[in-house]
Amino acid sequence: MARSAPKPLGELALIEQISRTFSSAGAARNKAVALGIGDDCAILRPPPGHEILVTTDFSLENRHFRRDLHPPASVGHRCLARGLSDLAAMGAAPLAAFLSLALPAKILRTRRGQRWVQDFLAGFHSLARQHNTPLAGGDTSESPADLILADIILIGSAPRGRSLRRSDAHPDDALYVTGSLGGAHAELSALLKRTHRSRSTASDSHPHLYPQPRLAVGSVLLRRHLATAAIDLSDGLSTDLTHLCESSGLRAEIDSSALPLHSLTAKLSRQDALHAAVHGGEDYELLFAAPTAMRIPRKIADVPITRIGTLHPPRAGKPLITLHHGGDISSELKPAGWQHFSS
Ligand SMILES: Nc1ncnc2c1ncn2[C@@H]1O[C@H](COP(=O)(O)OP(=O)(O)OP(=O)(O)O)[C@@H](O)[C@H]1O
Numbered sequence: 050m051a052r053s054a055p056k057p058l059g060e061l062a063l064i065e066q067i068s069r070t071f072s073s074a075g076a077a078r079n080k081a082v083a084l085g086i087g088d089d090c091a092i093l094r095p096p097p098g099h100e101i102l103v104t105t106d107f108s109l110e111n112r113h114f115r116r117d118l119h120p121p122a123s124v125g126h127r128c129l130a131r132g133l134s135d136l137a138a139m140g141a142a143p144l145a146a147f148l149s150l151a152l153p154a155k156i157l158r159t160r161r162g163q164r165w166v167q168d169f170l171a172g173f174h175s176l177a178r179q180h181n182t183p184l185a186g187g188d189t190s191e192s193p194a195d196l197i198l199a200d201i202i203l204i205g206s207a208p209r210g211r212s213l214r215r216s217d218a219h220p221d222d223a224l225y226v227t228g229s230l231g232g233a234h235a236e237l238s239a240l241l242k243r244t245h246r247s248r249s250t251a252s253d254s255h256p257h258l259y260p261q262p263r264l265a266v267g268s269v270l271l272r273r274h275l276a277t278a279a280i281d282l283s284d285g286l287s288t289d290l291t292h293l294c295e296s297s298g299l300r301a302e303i304d305s306s307a308l309p310l311h312s313l314t315a316k317l318s319r320q321d322a323l324h325a326a327v328h329g330g331e332d333y334e335l336l337f338a339a340p341t342a343m344r345i346p347r348k349i350a351d352v353p354i355t356r357i358g359t360l361h362p363p364r365a366g367k368p369l370i371t372l373h374h375g376g377d378i379s380s381e382l383k384p385a386g387w388q389h390f391s392s
C-alpha cells in the first residue's frame with residue numbers, strides 16, 4: 050500500500066527545522082555570536098585585536114554535486130568545507146556561517162525529499178561541530194527550477210594584519226602542500242562512471258565526498274610565523290599556484306616526483322595520476338610558501354607536509370611554472386584546473 054504523502058514543509062517550518070538542528074545540545078558554539086538565527090541580522094563580536102575575514106561560495110546542483118551521485122550528507126559537508134578551506138588558507142579561525150538555500154518546492158512535498166534536506170543539514174552540522182562554526186543565519190527560498198542551490202558565507206577572524214595572503218611570498222621561498230593531491234579528482238571520476246548514489250560516509254576516507262578543510266594547519270602556520278603566503282587548492286594546483294605566483298610577482302619550479310599523490314590515484318596510469326594531482330580541483334589542501342631556512346615540520350596538526358618546489362624572481366624566457374620530470378627534462382605547467390564557463 051502506498052504511504053500517504055507527508056505534511057509539506059513551508060518556509061517557516063523549514064527555518065524552524067534548521068534552527069532546531071543548529072541549536073541542539075552538542076551544536077557548535079562560538080562566543081563571537083552574540084545573536085544568531087531569529088532576527089533581521091545576526092550580531093557578531095570578534096575577539097579583541099582581531100579582524101574579520103569573509104568568504105562566499107556557491108554549491109549548485111549539477112555544477113558542484115549531483116543529486117543522483119552525491120549523498121546528501123556529503124553535499125552539506127562540502128558546502129561548508131568550501132568556505133572553511135578559504136579561511137584555513139588565510140590562517141583564520143571560523144566565527145560563524147550563513148547558509149542561503151533555494152530548494153525546489155517538490156522536494157519538501159515528499160518523504161524522500163524531506164529526508165534529503167535532513168541529511169544535508171546533518172552533514173553540514175557534523176562538520177560545523179568539528180570546527181566550532183555555528184550557523185548564525187541565512188536565507189531560504191523556493192528554487193525557480195528543479196535545482197538545489199546553496200550559497201555559504203563564512204565569517205572568520207585573525208589577529209589584525211597577520212592573515213596569510215597569496216601576495217606575500219618571497220623569491221627563493223620553498224613551496225609546500227598539505228596532505229595529498231589528486232584524490233578528489235580520482236574519486237569524482239569514479240563516481241561519474243556510476244549510475245547510482247554513493248553510500249560512503251564521512252568516517253571513511255573520501256577526498257571528494259568529504260574533504261577535510263585544513264584549519265588547524267592554517268592556524269599553526271599563522272601562529273608560528275612559518276609561512277609567507279598561502280592559498281587553498283580548490284581549482285587545482287596548476288591554477289591555484291598560478292594565482293599565488295601572479296599575486297606575489299614570482300615564478301615557480303616544481304618537482305613532479307615530489308608531488309604527494311593520493312592513494313586513490315594508484316589505480317591510474319602515471320600520466321593520469323599526475324594530471325589529477327596537478328589539474329584536478331577540490332582537494333582543498335593548502336599550498337604555502339616559507340623561507341628555505343625555516344624548519345617546516347614533516348607533519349602539522351597530524352597532516353603530512355611535503356616540499357614540492359621553489360619560488361624564484363621572474364626571468365625573461367622562463368615560464369611562470371616549470372615542472373621538472375627528472376634529469377634535464379622539464380615542461381611548462383600552464384593553468385588548466387577548473388574554470389567555470391570554459392566547457
Ligand atoms: N561575483 C563576484 N563579485 C565580486 N567579487 C568576486 C565575485 N566572484 C569572485 N569574486 C572575488 O574574486 C576573488 C577570487 O574568487 P574565487 O571564487 O576564484 O576564489 P578562490 O578562493 O580562488 O576560489 P574558490 O571559489 O574555489 O574558493 C575573490 O576575492 C572573490 O571574492
Ligand SMILES: Cc1ncc(C[n+]2csc(CCOP(=O)(O)O)c2C)c(N)n1
Pocket residue numbers: 106107111112113114115237283284329330331387389
Ligand atoms: C557534478 C560535478 N561535476 C564536476 C565537479 C568538479 N568541479 C566542480 S566546481 C570545481 C572547482 C571548485 O569550484 P569553484 O571554482 O566554484 O569554487 C570542480 C573541480 C563536481 N564537483 N561535481
Ligand SMILES: [Mg+2]
Pocket residue numbers: 134135138280281283
Ligand atoms: Mg580559495
